[in-house]
Amino acid sequence: MGLPVTLFRWDDEGAPQITTGTTKFQQVLDVVKKCLVDGYGAKGGLGWTVAFEDIPNFKIAFRNSTTAGSGGYFQFNSSNNTANGDMRFRGGMDMTAFDLFTNPTPAYGLTIHTSNVKWYLVGTSRSFYLQLLPDNSPNCVLISQYVYAPMFFVGDVESIFPNDVGAFIVTRGNNADSDVTNYNGSVTLSYIPNQTCITMYNVDGVGTAKYGLVSAGSLTVVSSARANDASWVDENKTTTLTPIFIKATVEALDLELTPFIRGVMAGMYQSGIAGYKSTPHIVVRNINGVDHLLMPSFTAGLTWIKLGTWYD
Structure with a gap:
């Protein structure tokens, strides 16, 4: 049995809002806390818990399920709470206080732009994706790579190893090394996720290696000109959906502790046909019998997040 997936979005009844022109980390933090822990309206939280919280200093730490997941920790904070500020995040196997982790x-850092007033968070008790969306580019294929739509993933990957101690990760889709510089929304999981973007601890939790994301096709940047306006699923066309694999960036590895293919990203797939270029956020379509959410991106509408269940 897989874990049930919940899609939260800014236009849900009772959803927390981010204010136009005054986007602040505290508002984003409120979104994340309600989705992971408290719930809102008719939707319950995903089952994460708050481990530490320091509201005056814009810091919070969450923990995923200790029964269904790894019990990994996720620290979410900001260096400020200004209208055009930042969000910073990291994780760990264990955590005793803010900035004090085991493994x-x-x-990482991402800029929160004043245009980021829409959002969605999709996930389970083990992992989630968060993306902030701009009000100045309302379609699923964004008008420019410089439109701010920051996105990141936190939680357990679907490892090929049942007892993978290093399965809990944090990635924004770019740069596997620590860097809390404020990157704009074009350096994000939805834009160029094929680069070396993940540092993972080995299967036994000792030592690290760097990984990237690949699919059956290339995940290199595909021009938005390749996307079609047509809603291809509604035209009874079929497509392949290929999992996004987590692949080591070097080949000379210990294949038992640092395997060349570590697993797949939870719920993330690449389609064989691009589309929905002029369709407003958010697109949810039934593909091969299961609902999927199209990930808004400057690149040509190819990446989908499965709804229903993950970790099947």
């Missing part, structure tokens, strides 16, 4: 992941 910490790299620390």
Whole structure:
């Protein structure tokens, strides 16, 4: 049995809102906390817990399920709470206080732009994706790579090893090394996820290696000109959906502790046909009998997040 997936979005009844022109980390933090823990309206939280919280200093730490998941920790904070500020995040196997981790992941940063007033969070008790969406580019294929739509993933990957101690990761889709510099929304999981973007601890939790994301096709940047306006699923066309694999960036590895293919990203797939270029956020379509969410991106509408269940 897989874990049930919940899609949260800014236009749900009772959803927390991010204010136009005054986007602040505290508002984004409120979104994440309600989705992971508290719930809102008719939707319950995903089953994560709050491990530490420091509201005056814009810091919070969450933990995923200790029964269904790894019990990994995720620290979410900001260096400020300004209208055009930042969000910073990192994870770890264990955590005793803010910034004090066992086996910490790299620390990353992303800019929160004043245009980021829409959002969605999709996930389970083990992992989630968060993306902030711009109000100045309302379609699923964004008008420019410089439109801000920051996105990241936190939680357990679907490892090929049942007892993978290093399965809990944090990635924004670019740069596997620690770097909390404020990157704009074009350096994000939805834009160029094929680069070396993950540092993972080995299967036994000792030592690290760097990984990237690949699919059956290339995940290199595909021009938005390749996307079609047509809603191809509604035209009874079929497509392949290929999992996004987590692949080591070097080949000379210990294949038992640092395998060349570590697993797949939870719920993330690449389609064989691009589309929905002029369709407003958010697109949810039934593909091969299962609902999927199209990931808004400057690249040509190819990446989907499966709804229903993950970790089947």
